[in-house]
Amino acid sequence: MDKLPTRFNPAELARSGRATQITLPVSHFARFSAILADDSGDVVIDAKFGWTEDRLPVATGTQTSNVNLSCQRCLQALASELTSQFSLVFIASEADAAELPEEIDPVVMGDSDDIHVVDFIEDELILQLPARVIHEDESDCDPAVIAALRNQAAEKPGEKEAPAGTHNPFKGLDELLK
Numbered sequence: 001m002d003k004l005p006t007r008f009n010p011a012e013l014a015r016s017g018r019a020t021q022i023t024l025p026v027s028h029f030a031r032f033s034a035i036l037a038d039d040s041g042d043v044v045i046d047a048k049f050g051w052t053e054d055r056l057p058v059a060t061g062t063q064t065s066n067v068n069l070s071c072q073r074c075l076q077a078l079a080s081e082l083t084s085q086f087s088l089v090f091i092a093s094e095a096d097a098a099e100l101p102e103e104i105d106p107v108v109m110g111d112s113d114d115i116h117v118v119d120f121i122e123d124e125l126i127l128q129l130p131a132r133v134i135h136e137d138e139s140d141c142d143p144a145v146i147a148a149l150r151n152q153a154a155e156k157p158g159e160k161e162a163p164a165g166t167h168n169p170f171k172g173l174d175e176l177l178k
């Protein structure tokens with residue numbers, strides 16, 4: 001298996017039909033790491049290049065990222081391995097994207113013949129982040145946050161303990177009706 005260069009030409013790789021791999025630190029992905037608890041960890045990308053029926057370069061493969069997600073209850077790090085399969089088609093412009101079938105995920109190249117691996121895979125990394133991130137076992141959460149939640153619940157008898165981050169749209173209304 002070849003090493004995928006950090007900048008590559010998808011059409012060239014498609015012509016060779018190469019299977020490639022690259023490991024990048026999470027810290028190289030600015031938008032992705034901004035959503036995480038910190039920028040430690042690695043992303044491993046396996047990609048095989050070929051052509052679609054319409055002769056567009058396509059990269060098919062898997063990515064596995066070992067990252068620290070941010071727990072939505074206590075905001076502390078939660079080590080996770082995320083993996084997903086992708087099939088990404090390289091196109092010149094957003095206008096070309098409109099003509100693609102819905103199930104195809106495009107990567108817009110712009111005027112350039114080559115692309116940086118971060119621009120190629122970062123959207124995929126962000127899209128496969130789980131919507132709900134929480135320490136499964138409450139005892140893994142930051143004890144100070146858990147204690148604060150308990151106190152909050154104790155101060156308001158009759159109200160059920162809501163998980164942190166739960167937004168109550170009627171809270172303001174409640175106040176008005178008093």
Ligand SMILES: [Zn+2]
Binds near residue numbers: 142
């Ligand atoms: Zn937690």
